[in-house]
Amino acid sequence: MSQMLPATISPTLFAERADAIAAAAAQLAAAGWTPATSSNFSMRRDDEHAAITISGRDKGCLSRGDIMLVDMQGHAVGTSARPSAETELHTQVYRRWPEMNVVLHTHSRTQSVASRLFAKDGVIRLKGWELQKAIAGQTTHDSELLIPVFPNTQHMPELVAQVDAWLDAGKPLHAYLIDGHGIYTWGRDMAETRRHLEALEFLLGCELDLRRLSA
Ligand SMILES: [Zn+2]
Numbered sequence: 001m002s003q004m005l006p007a008t009i010s011p012t013l014f015a016e017r018a019d020a021i022a023a024a025a026a027q028l029a030a031a032g033w034t035p036a037t038s039s040n041f042s043m044r045r046d047d048e049h050a051a052i053t054i055s056g057r058d059k060g061c062l063s064r065g066d067i068m069l070v071d072m073q074g075h076a077v078g079t080s081a082r083p084s085a086e087t088e089l090h091t092q093v094y095r096r097w098p099e100m101n102v103v104l105h106t107h108s109r110t111q112s113v114a115s116r117l118f119a120k121d122g123v124i125r126l127k128g129w130e131l132q133k134a135i136a137g138q139t140t141h142d143s144e145l146l147i148p149v150f151p152n153t154q155h156m157p158e159l160v161a162q163v164d165a166w167l168d169a170g171k172p173l174h175a176y177l178i179d180g181h182g183i184y185t186w187g188r189d190m191a192e193t194r195r196h197l198e199a200l201e202f203l204l205g206c207e208l209d210l211r212r213l214s215a
Helices: 011-030 087-096 109-118 130-134 156-168 190-213
Strands: 040-046 049-053 067-071 102-106 123-126 145-150 175-178 182-187
Touching: 011 040, 011 049, 011 067, 011 102, 011 190, 040 087, 049 087, 067 087, 087 102, 087 156, 087 182, 102 190, 109 123, 109 175, 109 182, 109 190, 123 190, 130 190, 145 156, 156 175, 182 190
Parallel strands: 145 175
Antiparallel strands: 040 049, 040 102, 049 067, 102 182, 123 145, 175 182
16 A cells, blocks of 8 residues: 655655564564454654554565554554554553553463453452563562553543553553453563563463463
């Protein structure tokens, strides 16, 4: 799909972002974390724009034409393509944290099952796992890492409000699950965000195994 980028948007920089998203998406799809065209990925382009996957595309074989530009309110820029239905959750991260530049959202089986299991508690409390240190700012396995589980809804402003309420209560947030749905996490660059996602997938899998073994 051709895109008419505004004159202020560098096509080269947009292409770099699109290529980075496509490369990460291909690897996450190969891991089985993006079933049936689900999941969405974005990278900040600048203070006012982000590159994000177009809705409904197979995440295993994205090309530049499958990535589009949105403004920080989630509106399409320079294209008639439709961004992911969950675009507002991405732009929320960019608005709240100027230092965050990548958001990854996947629907792995582990993430989905964990979200259902812990939905009644509204949070997963990770403690005692060495891999918690893979999350930026976490320096010891001894600290408690809270991953909230928000109720799912197709009405994005409700999800945005739940995330805002958590943050406005002063609670740290590195990632969240949506019940029966998947995970969102973010970071300063693609490598950090991939590390967060992989660590959380591993930690959620460990928590599920523990419950299976102690049942
Ligand atoms: Zn989703």
